[in-house]
Amino acid sequence: MSLVMLFFALLFMGGWPAALTALGYAVATLVRVRSLDWVRSEGHPAVRLLVPTPAYRRFDVALAVTALLADLWFISLVVTFGSDGIFTEGWMGYPGMMDPAGQTYQADAVNALRTTAWWTFGTAALCRCWITAGVQLCVLPSAAWWIGSFDTYYR
Template sequence: MGFRMLFFGLFFMGGWLAAAGALGYAVAVLVRIRPQGWMRHHGHAAVRLLVPTAAYLRFDVALAVFAVLADLWLVSGAIVFGTDGIFTEDWMGYAGMTDPTGQGYQAGVVSMLRTTAWWTFGIAVLCRCWITAGMQVCVLPPAAWWIGTFETFYT
């Protein structure tokens, strides 16, 4: 088993803990900044809407860290479950027996990652979390493309 596969396996097993810790920190930041203003009080209305206050920006950064960790956990899970007879990439090692039920797995994973990316991007934009929205667009679609390039037993 290669180093990359070991990384994805270990992150899948412990990544939920890192993501849960980041979510806890983001919630703590949100509770701490709750009494402070989330919108600016001076300037043009568009600037007040688009440029968050410093407190809300701290929450956005904490939420972006959680989103990246959750995305890595999701991608790791897709790769780890795909190595059981579906993906045949060289760096994964021997993939084992061919899984006859896994023909649509790769397409399903790519679709799920893209759908997750655009839904979370949309929610982040609606909540004015610009950093989180940018991270969702920069992490999940390239991961979906990367998983889509894997060789499978069925192609």
């Protein structure tokens, strides 16, 4: 097993507790700032809506870190399970053919990453979490492109 695969395997095993811890911190931040203003009281109405207050920005940063950790866990899940007989990349080692039914795994994984990216981006943008929306637009589509570029046993 190469060092890169060891990294993805460790991220897969340890990523979910890190994401849950970050989610707990984001919820604690939300509870701490819930009594503060979330919308600016002065300025043009569009600016008041689009520019968050410092309290809301703290929550957005905590949520962005949570989303980033969850995204990394999701990506490591796809790569770790795909290395078990579907992907043939040199840095994954050569596990041999183990999954004869995995012909659609790569396409399904790419579609899942893209769908997750657009749904989470839409939710974050609807909730005015601009930093989180940016993280979702940068990380998951890039990972979908990267995973889509892997060679498989089937093509």
